[in-house]
Amino acid sequence: HDRQDYLSLAVYLLIALVVSVLVSTRERRQALAERRERETRTLYELSSRLLVHDNLQATLEQVAATVRSLFDLAGCVILLAGEDGRRRPVAVDGDAGEDAVRRGLAVPLRTSGAAVGAIVLVTDGERPLRLGEQELRVVHAFANQAALAVERDRQQEERARARALAETDRLRTALLNSVSHDLRTPLSSIKASASSLLDPTVDWSPGQRREFLETIDQEVDRLTRLVHNLLDMSRIEA
Secondary structure, three states, rough: OOOOHHHHHHHHHHHHHHHHHHHHHHHHHHHHHHHHHHHHHHHHHHHHHHHHOOOOHHHHHHHHHHHHHHHOOOEEEEEEEOOOOOOOEEEEEEOOHHHHHHHOOEEEEEOOOOOEEEEEEEEOOOOOOOOHHHHHHHHHHHHHHHHHHHHHHEEEEEEEEHHHHHHHHHHHHHHHHHHHHHHHHHHHHHHHHHHHHHOOOOOOOOOHHHHHHHHHHHHHHHHHHHHHHHHHHHHHHH
Protein backbone atom coordinates (compact mmCIF):
# COMPACT_ATOMS: atom_id res chain seq x y z
CA HIS A 1 0.00 0.00 0.00
CA ASP A 2 3.05 2.24 0.08
CA ARG A 3 4.02 3.97 -3.17
CA GLN A 4 7.62 3.82 -2.00
CA ASP A 5 7.41 0.05 -2.44
CA TYR A 6 6.48 0.54 -6.11
CA LEU A 7 9.45 2.82 -6.57
CA SER A 8 11.77 0.34 -4.88
CA LEU A 9 10.40 -2.49 -7.05
CA ALA A 10 10.91 -0.40 -10.20
CA VAL A 11 14.47 0.44 -9.20
CA TYR A 12 15.15 -3.21 -8.35
CA LEU A 13 13.76 -4.38 -11.73
CA LEU A 14 15.77 -1.74 -13.56
CA ILE A 15 18.96 -2.76 -11.80
CA ALA A 16 18.18 -6.42 -12.47
CA LEU A 17 17.61 -5.64 -16.15
CA VAL A 18 20.88 -3.68 -16.43
CA VAL A 19 22.82 -6.43 -14.66
CA SER A 20 21.18 -9.06 -16.88
CA VAL A 21 22.10 -7.13 -20.04
CA LEU A 22 25.67 -6.64 -18.84
CA VAL A 23 26.06 -10.31 -17.92
CA SER A 24 24.52 -11.39 -21.24
CA THR A 25 26.81 -9.05 -23.17
CA ARG A 26 29.83 -10.32 -21.28
CA GLU A 27 28.87 -13.94 -21.97
CA ARG A 28 28.38 -13.21 -25.66
CA ARG A 29 31.74 -11.49 -25.84
CA GLN A 30 33.39 -14.34 -24.00
CA ALA A 31 31.78 -16.90 -26.30
CA LEU A 32 32.86 -14.84 -29.32
CA ALA A 33 36.39 -14.56 -27.97
CA GLU A 34 36.56 -18.31 -27.35
CA ARG A 35 35.25 -18.98 -30.82
CA ARG A 36 37.79 -16.63 -32.40
CA GLU A 37 40.53 -18.25 -30.36
CA ARG A 38 39.44 -21.67 -31.61
CA GLU A 39 39.31 -20.38 -35.20
CA THR A 40 42.77 -18.85 -34.89
CA ARG A 41 44.19 -22.01 -33.34
CA THR A 42 42.65 -24.15 -36.07
CA LEU A 43 43.97 -21.91 -38.84
CA TYR A 44 47.40 -22.04 -37.23
CA GLU A 45 47.25 -25.85 -37.15
CA LEU A 46 46.29 -25.90 -40.83
CA SER A 47 49.13 -23.52 -41.69
CA SER A 48 51.54 -25.72 -39.74
CA ARG A 49 50.27 -28.75 -41.62
CA LEU A 50 51.04 -26.97 -44.88
CA LEU A 51 54.55 -26.09 -43.70
CA VAL A 52 55.40 -29.70 -42.87
CA HIS A 53 54.22 -30.75 -46.36
CA ASP A 54 51.42 -33.03 -45.27
CA ASN A 55 49.55 -34.78 -48.05
CA LEU A 56 46.76 -32.89 -49.80
CA GLN A 57 43.98 -35.36 -48.99
CA ALA A 58 44.62 -35.23 -45.24
CA THR A 59 44.71 -31.42 -45.27
CA LEU A 60 41.43 -31.08 -47.19
CA GLU A 61 39.72 -33.63 -44.96
CA GLN A 62 40.80 -31.68 -41.88
CA VAL A 63 39.50 -28.44 -43.41
CA ALA A 64 36.11 -30.03 -44.14
CA ALA A 65 35.81 -31.54 -40.66
CA THR A 66 36.90 -28.32 -38.93
CA VAL A 67 34.54 -26.06 -40.88
CA ARG A 68 31.62 -28.39 -40.22
CA SER A 69 32.38 -28.54 -36.49
CA LEU A 70 33.06 -24.82 -36.22
CA PHE A 71 29.73 -23.74 -37.70
CA ASP A 72 27.65 -26.74 -36.52
CA LEU A 73 26.78 -27.78 -40.07
CA ALA A 74 25.05 -30.89 -41.36
CA GLY A 75 27.97 -31.40 -43.73
CA CYS A 76 30.93 -29.84 -45.48
CA VAL A 77 32.23 -30.83 -48.89
CA ILE A 78 35.34 -29.69 -50.76
CA LEU A 79 35.10 -29.85 -54.54
CA LEU A 80 38.07 -29.67 -56.92
CA ALA A 81 37.98 -29.16 -60.66
CA GLY A 82 39.33 -32.02 -62.74
CA GLU A 83 41.09 -31.87 -66.09
CA ASP A 84 37.70 -31.80 -67.81
CA GLY A 85 36.67 -28.75 -65.74
CA ARG A 86 33.99 -30.60 -63.74
CA ARG A 87 34.05 -30.28 -59.98
CA ARG A 88 34.17 -33.49 -57.99
CA PRO A 89 34.11 -34.06 -54.20
CA VAL A 90 37.55 -34.87 -52.78
CA ALA A 91 36.88 -34.36 -49.06
CA VAL A 92 33.54 -34.95 -47.35
CA ASP A 93 32.43 -34.61 -43.76
CA GLY A 94 28.82 -35.28 -42.82
CA ASP A 95 25.92 -35.01 -45.27
CA ALA A 96 27.20 -35.05 -48.85
CA GLY A 97 24.12 -35.80 -50.94
CA GLU A 98 23.91 -34.11 -54.34
CA ASP A 99 20.73 -32.23 -53.40
CA ALA A 100 22.28 -31.05 -50.14
CA VAL A 101 25.42 -29.89 -51.94
CA ARG A 102 23.36 -27.97 -54.49
CA ARG A 103 21.47 -26.22 -51.69
CA GLY A 104 24.66 -25.42 -49.75
CA LEU A 105 26.67 -22.24 -49.64
CA ALA A 106 29.70 -22.52 -51.97
CA VAL A 107 32.85 -20.53 -51.19
CA PRO A 108 35.39 -20.66 -54.06
CA LEU A 109 38.97 -21.86 -53.68
CA ARG A 110 41.19 -19.44 -55.61
CA THR A 111 44.83 -19.86 -56.56
CA SER A 112 46.52 -17.05 -58.49
CA GLY A 113 43.13 -15.55 -59.27
CA ALA A 114 41.65 -18.75 -60.75
CA ALA A 115 38.99 -20.82 -59.01
CA VAL A 116 40.15 -24.43 -58.66
CA GLY A 117 37.26 -25.64 -56.54
CA ALA A 118 34.94 -24.71 -53.70
CA ILE A 119 34.03 -25.38 -50.08
CA VAL A 120 30.32 -26.16 -49.80
CA LEU A 121 28.61 -25.57 -46.44
CA VAL A 122 25.56 -27.81 -46.07
CA THR A 123 22.69 -27.34 -43.59
CA ASP A 124 20.10 -29.88 -42.52
CA GLY A 125 17.46 -28.18 -44.68
CA GLU A 126 15.29 -27.11 -41.75
CA ARG A 127 17.06 -23.82 -41.17
CA PRO A 128 18.72 -21.47 -43.66
CA LEU A 129 22.43 -20.89 -43.41
CA ARG A 130 23.09 -17.38 -42.20
CA LEU A 131 26.65 -16.23 -41.70
CA GLY A 132 27.75 -12.83 -40.50
CA GLU A 133 30.61 -10.85 -41.91
CA GLN A 134 33.07 -12.22 -39.36
CA GLU A 135 31.98 -15.81 -40.02
CA LEU A 136 32.28 -15.32 -43.77
CA ARG A 137 35.81 -14.03 -43.28
CA VAL A 138 36.66 -17.18 -41.35
CA VAL A 139 35.19 -19.41 -44.07
CA HIS A 140 37.20 -17.52 -46.69
CA ALA A 141 40.31 -17.97 -44.54
CA PHE A 142 39.76 -21.73 -44.53
CA ALA A 143 39.12 -21.60 -48.29
CA ASN A 144 42.43 -19.80 -48.76
CA GLN A 145 44.24 -22.45 -46.71
CA ALA A 146 42.69 -25.22 -48.79
CA ALA A 147 43.57 -23.36 -52.01
CA LEU A 148 47.18 -23.02 -50.83
CA ALA A 149 47.31 -26.76 -50.16
CA VAL A 150 45.97 -27.47 -53.67
CA GLU A 151 48.41 -25.06 -55.29
CA ARG A 152 51.36 -26.47 -53.34
CA ASP A 153 50.40 -30.03 -54.30
CA ARG A 154 50.15 -29.10 -57.98
CA GLN A 155 53.49 -27.30 -57.87
CA GLN A 156 55.05 -30.41 -56.35
CA GLU A 157 53.56 -32.51 -59.15
CA GLU A 158 54.90 -30.10 -61.76
CA ARG A 159 58.36 -30.18 -60.17
CA ALA A 160 58.26 -33.99 -60.07
CA ARG A 161 57.24 -34.11 -63.74
CA ALA A 162 60.03 -31.68 -64.63
CA ARG A 163 62.58 -33.81 -62.77
CA ALA A 164 61.26 -36.95 -64.45
CA LEU A 165 61.47 -35.32 -67.89
CA ALA A 166 65.02 -34.12 -67.22
CA GLU A 167 66.04 -37.60 -66.08
CA THR A 168 64.33 -39.15 -69.10
CA ASP A 169 66.20 -36.81 -71.45
CA ARG A 170 69.48 -37.62 -69.72
CA LEU A 171 68.88 -41.36 -70.01
CA ARG A 172 67.72 -41.01 -73.61
CA THR A 173 70.90 -39.14 -74.50
CA ALA A 174 73.06 -41.72 -72.74
CA LEU A 175 71.16 -44.53 -74.45
CA LEU A 176 71.53 -42.90 -77.86
CA ASN A 177 75.28 -42.51 -77.37
CA SER A 178 75.60 -46.09 -76.18
CA VAL A 179 73.46 -47.52 -78.99
CA SER A 180 75.34 -45.50 -81.60
CA HIS A 181 78.60 -47.00 -80.39
CA ASP A 182 77.16 -50.52 -80.11
CA LEU A 183 75.71 -50.32 -83.63
CA ARG A 184 78.89 -49.01 -85.24
CA THR A 185 81.03 -51.86 -83.87
CA PRO A 186 79.22 -54.82 -85.55
CA LEU A 187 78.56 -52.81 -88.68
CA SER A 188 82.27 -52.08 -88.99
CA SER A 189 83.09 -55.79 -88.57
CA ILE A 190 80.48 -56.84 -91.13
CA LYS A 191 81.63 -54.21 -93.60
CA ALA A 192 85.29 -55.20 -93.21
CA SER A 193 84.59 -58.93 -93.60
CA ALA A 194 82.29 -58.46 -96.59
CA SER A 195 84.74 -56.07 -98.29
CA SER A 196 87.56 -58.55 -97.76
CA LEU A 197 85.56 -61.38 -99.31
CA LEU A 198 84.63 -59.21 -102.29
CA ASP A 199 88.23 -58.07 -102.92
CA PRO A 200 89.24 -59.75 -106.21
CA THR A 201 92.91 -59.04 -105.68
CA VAL A 202 93.24 -61.38 -102.68
CA ASP A 203 93.04 -65.16 -102.90
CA TRP A 204 91.59 -66.19 -99.55
CA SER A 205 91.91 -69.71 -98.31
CA PRO A 206 88.75 -71.69 -97.42
CA GLY A 207 89.58 -71.34 -93.72
CA GLN A 208 89.93 -67.57 -94.02
CA ARG A 209 86.66 -67.29 -95.97
CA ARG A 210 84.89 -69.34 -93.33
CA GLU A 211 86.33 -67.07 -90.60
CA PHE A 212 85.01 -63.99 -92.42
CA LEU A 213 81.57 -65.58 -92.84
CA GLU A 214 81.45 -66.60 -89.17
CA THR A 215 82.31 -63.00 -88.19
CA ILE A 216 79.49 -61.70 -90.38
CA ASP A 217 77.05 -64.24 -88.91
CA GLN A 218 78.01 -63.42 -85.29
CA GLU A 219 77.82 -59.66 -85.83
CA VAL A 220 74.43 -59.98 -87.55
CA ASP A 221 73.15 -61.89 -84.50
CA ARG A 222 74.55 -59.14 -82.30
CA LEU A 223 72.76 -56.48 -84.36
CA THR A 224 69.53 -58.48 -84.15
CA ARG A 225 69.75 -58.55 -80.34
CA LEU A 226 70.36 -54.78 -80.26
CA VAL A 227 67.35 -54.10 -82.48
CA HIS A 228 65.14 -56.36 -80.36
CA ASN A 229 66.27 -54.54 -77.23
CA LEU A 230 65.47 -51.18 -78.83
CA LEU A 231 62.00 -52.41 -79.81
CA ASP A 232 61.39 -53.67 -76.25
CA MET A 233 62.45 -50.30 -74.82
CA SER A 234 60.12 -48.49 -77.23
CA ARG A 235 57.21 -50.66 -76.10
CA ILE A 236 58.07 -50.07 -72.43
CA GLU A 237 58.25 -46.30 -72.97
CA ALA A 238 54.91 -46.35 -74.83
